[in-house]
Amino acid sequence: MENQMFCFQCQETAKGTGCTVRGVCGKKPETSRWMDLLLSVTRGVGTIYHSLLENGMADDTTVDDFIVDALFATITNANFDDSALLAKVDKGLAVKKQLLAAAADRGLRLPDYHEVEWGGEKSDFTAEGDRESVLRTANEDIRSLKETIVLGLKGMAAYYEHAARLGQRDASIAAFMAKALTGITNPDATGDDLLQLLLATGKYGVDVMALLDKANTGAYGKPEVTKVNIGVGKRPGILISGHDLHDIADLLEQTEGTGIDVYTHGEMLPAHYYPELKKYSHLVGNYGNAWWKQREEFSHFNGPIIFTTNCIVPPTPNSNYADRVFTANSTGYPGWKHIATRPDGHKDFSEVIEMARHSAAPDEIENGEIVGGFAHDQVFALADKVVEAVKSGAIRKFVVMSGCDGRMKSRQYYADFAKALPKDVVILTSGCAKYKYNKLNLGDINGIPRVLDAGQCNDSYSWVVVALKLKEIFGVDSVNDLPIVFNIAWYEQKAVIVLLALLSLGIKNIHIGPTLPAFVSPNVLKTLQESFGLGGITTVDEDIKNLVE
Structure with missing residues (x-):
């Protein structure tokens, strides 16, 4: 070879x-x-x-x-x-x-x-x-x-x-x-x-x-609409990244009363939405943005960092944080300490906690709040408002912009697309793709925020549940007859299973980007295009014209 x-x-x-x-x-x-x-x-x-x-x-x-x-x-x-x-x-x-x-x-x-x-x-x-x-x-x-x-x-x-x-x-x-x-x-x-x-x-x-x-x-209870702090406190902190809620629950329990704050990173942000996790007062906020910015942002955190799942970016040789990163579960990196799962299914974070005790508080890299927690139960709580807004024309369409973020410059498309959407369009999001627009001030429609964040990439399931419910409410034959379009960013394999799940439900005309997958051959792509209308993105103006207007 x-x-x-x-x-x-x-x-x-x-x-x-x-x-x-x-x-x-x-x-x-x-x-x-x-x-x-x-x-x-x-x-x-x-x-x-x-x-x-x-x-x-x-x-x-x-x-x-x-x-x-x-x-x-x-x-x-x-x-x-x-x-x-x-x-x-x-x-x-x-x-x-x-x-x-x-x-x-x-x-x-x-x-x-x-x-x-x-x-x-x-x-x-x-x-x-x-x-x-x-x-x-x-x-x-x-x-x-x-x-x-x-x-x-x-x-x-x-x-x-x-x-x-x-x-x-x-x-x-x-x-x-x-x-x-x-x-x-x-x-x-x-x-x-x-x-x-x-x-x-x-x-x-x-x-x-x-x-x-x-x-x-x-x-951990049903997610609730929650304002999440993106600034920092004055106490030492532990930063926990990835997707595993079981791990953050263990960490919060073991750090309670220690004087150490816990911050989420990347896809762990939605931990703030769950009642049984947000009850911990030392779960103080979310630090940073999507996974690909970690080299820059981790250098300012000062305390230990835990990866519970994928989204590791190898540190540079002169990194100032490589000696304070821990991995867990299926993750690993040479030289980083791995925290094993005990036979009872829990983890012992005592070494991480001890390191945090001797760490400085995080440097502030931004401040303010972001709002999330719009999983399907919360959206159903707003159902009357949503249905009325659709019927009155206040909401013209929903655009599902779930998926992944990444470092390619072409991904600026998703921020530009969100900003260019007409004011009567609501964004439904989940996964780290939201970091392209969840800190923009896009306003609301009759009290309904124009960006509804359901949570992690797996919480794309919420938009399936919501779509099926709207199909029932409006009495249409197919989800494809609803005012919902799909413009999804992808990066890795969890986005692949989300896409396959949507296709299995018969959802058509999904657009994915910023590029089409290299693992899909021209002939297979043609089959998917003919059967499901699967396509890529073009320009912001052209895609808004085709998807929304």
């Missing part, structure tokens, strides 16, 4: 085609190889597990958890630690050995796929990682469908892990992940087979987001 690596899973992939020397995210070729190796082992585990489930084996949460963790660890910006990835490979091989023994005990004939039969010899790790790269599939369209499915599975795994940590599991979702891994592994899978599997992945994407919504609200 001429390429030192090949990865095209994120929006910022090199030249819009694929990273071949080093990941734009900072991933090294060696790390990419071990991720490919881990995914190969995971496909083998999934295939064997699916065969066993189909032949009467009960769901095994140990296997479920391995598959979920392995997929999550290979999401963009999640884990850069080669030793951690190789430890997951070893764990996968042990799981595979157990599953092979179970299959032999049952006299089960397994598919003769390479990933099933590979013996897992350590001396073969390098060669296997190279053999099993993204480019292992020669046919461009088959590769495109397979990789789109596996990227959707990565997003599904992320959401499933969060839900499972809060005690919410669904054996049918876990079983589907194994089934989908089998379909991806099958060297004889046809385009039609894979297209059906792609849509099924979207269907289970809806299910997993519903499961996580149930988990979050069951544990």
Whole structure:
């Protein structure tokens, strides 16, 4: 293979085609190889597990958890630690050995796929990682469908892990992940087979987001409209980033009464909306903006920083914060301390707290407030106002602008688009894409803010629930008949599962940007365009004309 690596899973992939020397995210070729190796082992585990489930084996949460963790660890910006990835490979091989023994005990004939039969010899790790790269599939369209499915599975795994940590599991979702891994592994899978599997992945994407919504609200209450401080206090602080609400709950409980403040960062901002988390007075605010600005902003925080999930940007060699960053769950970075999950499912943050005690208070980088907490229950509380505003013409349209932020200059489009929207259009948002416009003063319509933030990327589910409710209220045949349009920014694999979920619901004419995915081949894109009207963005003026006016 001429390429030192090949990865095209994120929006910022090199030249819009694929990273071949080093990941734009900072991933090294060696790390990419071990991720490919881990995914190969995971496909083998999934295939064997699916065969066993189909032949009467009960769901095994140990296997479920391995598959979920392995997929999550290979999401963009999640884990850069080669030793951690190789430890997951070893764990996968042990799981595979157990599953092979179970299959032999049952006299089960397994598919003769390479990933099933590979013996897992350590001396073969390098060669296997190279053999099993993204480019292992020669046919461009088959590769495109397979990789789109596996990227959707990565997003599904992320959401499933969060839900499972809060005690919410669904054996049918876990079983589907194994089934989908089998379909991806099958060297004889046809385009039609894979297209059906792609849509099924979207269907289970809806299910997993519903499961996580149930988990979050069951544990911490239903999100409430909340004003969040973006300034700082005078006490030492801990900054917690990522998406895992279970972790911030642990942290808040362990820091209560210590004189240490807790600040959210990036996708952890919506923690402020949940009653059982916002009750802690030392949850004082949100620090900074979207993930990609962390190198600049972390240098001013002064206290320890915790990554609970992906969105890590490798620090520069002269960084002043690298020695005070901790990782957790599926994340990892060389040299950073990893906080393990105890057998009881909780974490011990005592080392982080001790570091915070000796830290200066954060430097203020901005001040003011932002408003969020408009998940589906809060929107339903405003339902009468919303319906009346639509019927009277005060609200002409809703634009769903969920998704991800990123560092490409072309993403300024989303800030410009938000500012240029007519004053009778409401933005429905979730995910870190909101940082492009949630600090703009866009006003309100009859008391309804023009930017309604539901929360994290998984809270895009709220807009599905809202759309289905509006469909019922207005008595239309399809969500596509509502005054709702979709202009979504994407970056990584959680955005992929959200997109597949929307497609599975039959939602059409979705626009995604700032670029179209490199992993979608021209022929597959044509199919999606013909079936769903999926398209990219153009200019602000042209898109407002086509989507809104």
